[in-house]
Amino acid sequence: MPNALDASTVQLAWRIARREMRTGLKGFRVFLACLALGVAAIAAVNSLSAAVTAGLLADARVLLGGDVDIQLQHRPLTEDHRAYLAAHTKRLSSTVEMKAMAQTDSARALVELKGVDTLYPLVGSVDLSPVSDLQTLLSKKDDIWGAAVEPGLLIKLGLSIGDTVRVGKARFQLRAKILKEPDRVASIVNFGPRFMVSIEALDDTGLVQLGSQIRYHDRLQMLPGLTPEAFMEQLDLAFPHAGWRLHGPDNAAPGLQRFIERLTLFLTFAGLTALLVGGIGVLGATRTYLQTKTATIATFKCLGAPSTLVFQTYLFQVFMLTLIGIAIGLVMGAVLPLGGIELVKAQLPFVPQMGLYPFELFKAATFGLLVSMTFALWPLAQAQQTPAANLFRTHVLPITTLPRRRYIVAVLVGALGLGALVIFWAEERNFAYWFVAVSILTVFLLHLGALFVMNLAKRAPRPESALWRLVLTNLHRPGTATPGVVQALGVGLTVLVAVALIQGNIAKQVKDTIPDQAPAFFFIDIQPDQVAAFDKAVLDVPGAFDLMRRPSMRGRIVKIAGVPVADVDIRSDVRWAVRGDRALSYATLPPEGAEIVEGAWWPQDYKGEPQISFDTTVAEGFGVGVGDSLTINVLGRDITAKITSLRKIDWRSLRFDFAIIFAPGTLENAPQTHIAAIKASPKSETQIEKIVAEKFPNISTIRVKDALDAAGRIISGIGMAVTGTASVTVLAGIIVLGGTIAAARAGRIFSSVVFKVLGATRRQVMLAFLLEYGLLGLFTGLIGAGVGTLISWAVLRFIMGMSWTFLPVDALITVFAAIALTLAMGFVGTWRALGEKASSHLRNE
Structure with missing residues (x-):
């Protein structure tokens, strides 16, 4: 018998395969359709994701609002910070953002209040209707400040351009609608429409108070010859304990980027599942085609053709058809995103960059090739092993011969290669492991x-x-x-x-x-001197009950068990805990219904070194437990605290809780506000909202139902x-x-x-x-x-x-x-x- 790699045998097999292919694609339509559909699904999803990501990166400076964005919670830059930035940058623009209540005599709505300075925006432009100069529009005229708002607020409050509303203690005239805001990146959840005012007008509102939930953004344009990455490194070296978050163009919209990546992950897995079904179709189509060729194969064998020739002949055919199916799928996968972009571009604050993305197409083609050859190998190997006499009886005796060991090993290697590629190319390895395991389990169970x-x-x-x-x-x-x-x-x-x-x-x-x-409502930015009056005001409303209130401030986890966050291997499902500032609180007693699963709560009269009670799920993701420490930057000060208890928190229940709660003696003197929640009957909700808006204009009310x-x-x-x-x-x-x-x-x-x-x-x-x-x-x-x-x-x-x-x-x-x-x-x-x-x-x- 000739060797499997004998040149003459391979050449003859190639000649026979080409001649048989002249009869057309009959018998392989299902093969091509399944393969093309799976490849197209993967190529289209990944190409669309690449187009969206490329568009985001192309408009990164506009979305960011400058070359670098410096973000702080609760507090603005210090004079030292501003002096350093003035000496090392070309221009600096400051904005202030917070939640607030906009109200008329008969209606009120939660808004995203934004105060801007005279240099805003550094990059891009604000599109207004009617068209006007932003700074002129926001200026004070006839003793009333101007405002530009998103159209949704006008609808919600039943207002028109020219009407006035109250925000905090100040009144504003609505002078224009915001059609496009360059640095407002679409987020997954918006709590209200934009309300843009002059940064000077914020003093009149009375909303900027110590400890209020305020986000300060300082966006800058750099001097020539310095990259954003290098400048951010310099900033961190110059002010290692500033407690700010720095964003460059490559991280202009981290939340949106994560959302796109996660959605792409799920859709890619759906496409891979389609390709898996296509693999089953490839197996069936190959087996069916070979059944139509049984007489031919039997004749070859009876005339002395080696089984290797039969195998190579039909392997060449399958390979040629695989290339055709992949080519069809790649064309479809390159064209389909055009329609997808038309559907999503209106929802994005930037324009996706349509084009050919070779690497995404290469991934789809690789998956298609592996699936096709892995699934087609088994029936091809069976046909090689089946005696000629059995081939003549396939109508009544289907081929059930097991392939040779080397082909079984090759099929297993192909399957393992598919799984390895899925895991290697996935952004979230944990999800990829689950997908591979579930796919194997599903096929086995079916x-x-x-x-x-x-x-x-x-x-x-x-x-x-x-x-x-x-x-x-x-x-x-x-x-x-x-x-x-x-x-x-x-x-x-x-x-x-x-x-x-x-x-x-x-x-x-x-x-x-x-x-x-x-609860019916959450309330934020309650000042310490308003606590007693606020509690009485809301509880006096008939139908209001179960008021819960806690002191609150923001802090950022900078070290885990003494190791900087950037050097810790954090589980993907809890990375949210270190992506920004987290809400913190302190308490003498554990929260109502708290389930302490490890350690113990501190005594009511505790006085000593900083201690915290921590969410057990996040602790597991961090790889820490009772006895370890966390270092948290609160208002520029690093506080290292020992974990003394772990609590199981069910966030889906909207229970009034915090991932991090400090023991007494650490945060009491820090600038802070209170947050509260209250349950209420449907009839009393409007009255509660009205009373809080009238008596406490600085307090923002979030309706949970919305x-x-x-x-x-x-x-x-x-x-x-x-x-x-x-x-x-x-x-x-x-x-x-x-x-x-x-x-x-x-x-x-x-x-x-x-x-x-x-x-x-x-x-x-x-x-x-x-x-x-x-x-x-x-x-x-x-x-x-x-x-x-x-x-x-x-x-x-x-x-x-x-x-x-x-x-x-x-x-x-x-x-x-x-x-x-x-x-x-x-x-x-x-x-x-x-x-x-x-x-x-x-x-x-």
């Missing part, structure tokens, strides 16, 4: 489900009806479509059920569970995006299902001819086939719903840390959809078979 259905049909009592005996036999006979249908359609249905149940559970908790427990509605819209939008992409998986499953049924057409024709000769009517034969596919659809739907339910439970409980509830409607819809699809495809696939004349087939035989 395979077990198919075997269970076949075994169940085989062991079921034989019914008296010949029709039902035929149906049950078809479910487990040699060459049955059961494994192919369950695998092809089951993966897509599993994904849809899992996505639907995850989205449904999250939405259910937001809409149902949380509102039952949530925040929850916003969260619900976000969840719904993300769910629609993920579900839409996951539907590609079902589409791939439908294509594979159609190919599976088409592959069985020859067998259906043979069976229908035999039935007709034995006296069966066309109606009886059609009914038998439809009952078979109906049962297959029912079993596939049940298996897919079961596996999808299991996956959703695991994701919610172990990845997202949420409770889980079974939602039967979503599962039932899936089952009915599976039955409908298999019946429809089965009808289309068997109708033509029933139309075949028995005489022509009998004469051929």
Whole structure:
């Protein structure tokens, strides 16, 4: 036997493969469709993400508002800071942002108040309607300050340009609508529309008080010859304990960037799932094509052709078709983002940069090539190993020979390579590990489900009806479509059920569970001297109850167990805790309902070194526990405190709690405000809001219902995006299902001819086939719903840390959809078979 790499054998195999390909792509349409669809999904999602990210980076200076943004909480830059910046920068512009209440005599709304100086904006421009000079518009005229607002505020308060509103103690005339604000990056949740005023007007509002929740931004233009990165390093060296956050153009919108990356991650996994289904289609299409070539292969072998020649011939064909399928998918993946950009660009504060992204296309092509060759290798190796005599009997005895060990190893290596690439190219490795594990588990469970259905049909009592005996036999006979249908359609249905149940559970908790427990309002910026009066004012309103109030300030974690945050390996799900300033508090007693899982709370009369009680989930992500320390920068001062207790906090309950609570004796003298929450009957909510707005104009009121509605819209939008992409998986499953049924057409024709000769009517034969596919659809739907339910439970409980509830409607819809699809495809696939004349087939035989 010639060596597998013998040059003459390879050359002959290539010649035969090219000649056979001249007959066209018949038999490989499903192969191409599945491969192209999966590659297109991955290429399109990643190209769209790359276009959005490139647009964000291209407009980074405009989004940032300058070359460097210096952000501080609660306090502005010191005179030393300003002197240094004046000596080392070209220009410096300051803005102040906070939440505030804008109100008229009859209405009020939470707004994002922004005070700007005369240099604002350093980069870009504010688009106003009517068009006017921003500084002139915001100036004081006839003893009243001007303001520019987003259109949503006018609608909410029923106002028009020229009307006046009160913010704090000052009145403002609304002189223009803000159409575009260069440095306002779209965030996931906005608590109110923008209200822009002169920074000088803020003194008249009375809102800028010690400890208030205020964000100070100082944006600068650098002198020539210095990069933002180098300048930020100089700043940190010059003022190591300043406690500020520095942003350069490469980090202009970190929250938006993280959101894009996370959404891309989920959508890419959906595309990979579609490609996985496509791999099942590749396997089935390759096996079906080889079945049409059994006579040719058998003839080759009978004439003395080595099995290696057969393998190489059809491997070349599969490889050529793989390249065609990948090319189609890449073209689709490059074009589809054009439509996606049109859908999302109106929601973004920048223009996505459309173009070809070779690396994203390369990733999609690599996945497509690996999937195709891995899944096609098994049937090719089987055909190589099958004796010629068996090849002539494939209509009644399907090929079941195991490939040689080296091919089994090659398939395993290909599968491991796919998993390794998924993990290597993923931004979030933890999610990638879960995806690979869940994919393997899903395929395994679906395979077990198919075997269970076949075994169940085989062991079921034989019914008296010949029709039902035929149906049950078809479910487990040699060459049955059961494994192919369950695998092809089951993966897509599993994904849809899992996505639907995850989205449904999250939405259910937001809409149902949380509102039952949530306060009606949160209040921020309560000054210490207002505490007693505020408590009395809100509790005197009939229907108000359960007032909770705590002192609050902001701090940033700078060291974990003595190690700088940048040098600590922090678990991805708790990185939020070190991305910015965190709310802090101090308390003598633990919060109501606090669950201390490790350590102990300090004595009520504690006086000593700084101690903190810490969130146990964040502590685990940091790799610290009781006895370790955290260093927290509070208003420019680093405070190192020992962790003496860990608390389990369920943030979904909106319980009034803090991740970090200090023991008494550390923060009492620091500038601070109080935050509060109160529950109330629906009838008393308006009165509470009105009283707080009138008596305490500096206090901002956040209506929890509005925040929850916003969260619900976000969840719904993300769910629609993920579900839409996951539907590609079902589409791939439908294509594979159609190919599976088409592959069985020859067998259906043979069976229908035999039935007709034995006296069966066309109606009886059609009914038998439809009952078979109906049962297959029912079993596939049940298996897919079961596996999808299991996956959703695991994701919610172990990845997202949420409770889980079974939602039967979503599962039932899936089952009915599976039955409908298999019946429809089965009808289309068997109708033509029933139309075949028995005489022509009998004469051929």
